[in-house]
Amino acid sequence: MTQLIETATGMTTQKLDAVTQRNSAFESFQALLDAKGNYRPTILVDNEDRWVLAQAYDAAQAARGDSRRAFRGTVSKFVAPKCGTAYPHVGDHIAFWSNIRRSGVIEKIGPARVTTSFVTKYAAREAKRTGRPASRSTRTFRIDTLIVRPYGGWQA
Numbered sequence: 399m400t401q402l403i404e405t406a407t408g409m410t411t412q413k414l415d416a417v418t419q420r421n422s423a424f425e426s427f428q429a430l431l432d433a434k435g436n437y438r439p440t441i442l443v444d445n446e447d448r449w450v451l452a453q454a455y456d457a458a459q460a461a462r463g464d465s466r467r468a469f470r471g472t473v474s475k476f477v478a479p480k481c482g483t484a485y486p487h488v489g490d491h492i493a494f495w496s497n498i499r500r501s502g503v504i505e506k507i508g509p510a511r512v513t514t515s516f517v518t519k520y521a522a523r524e525a526k527r528t529g530r531p532a533s534r535s536t537r538t539f540r541i542d543t544l545i546v547r548p549y550g551g552w553q554a
Contacts, residue, residue: 403461409450415428417450417451420488439455490503502516502537505536514536515535
């Protein structure tokens, strides 16, 4: 079955799994294909990674003889970031509030905004004192204000 999927999509299993993990809650491309309940994914095709995932899903299902195809959502007003061809991904690091050197991790990406989570110094102190995990705070930024940092990550 793996050979059939790799031939149909033109991609290795490892690459398909990586794209799937970055863009969905599934652990592997195979798990996405074998989802129960006649599931078919809705993929917001707003960057190349998601376009690749939708194309690969359709090709693999066709090769397996399955009639399911990905539903492709689109963004009516996509705001391009000020960074050329780069695009933020879930898990990327983002720096903001430079006066106190705050940084966080991108948790969610919408058509025009990204949501990041971070730990405040007060929450970190409390976590250290109690031995519990630190509570995370969130902050939302407009995508069109993000700048690629030269050494990796994003600047808001």
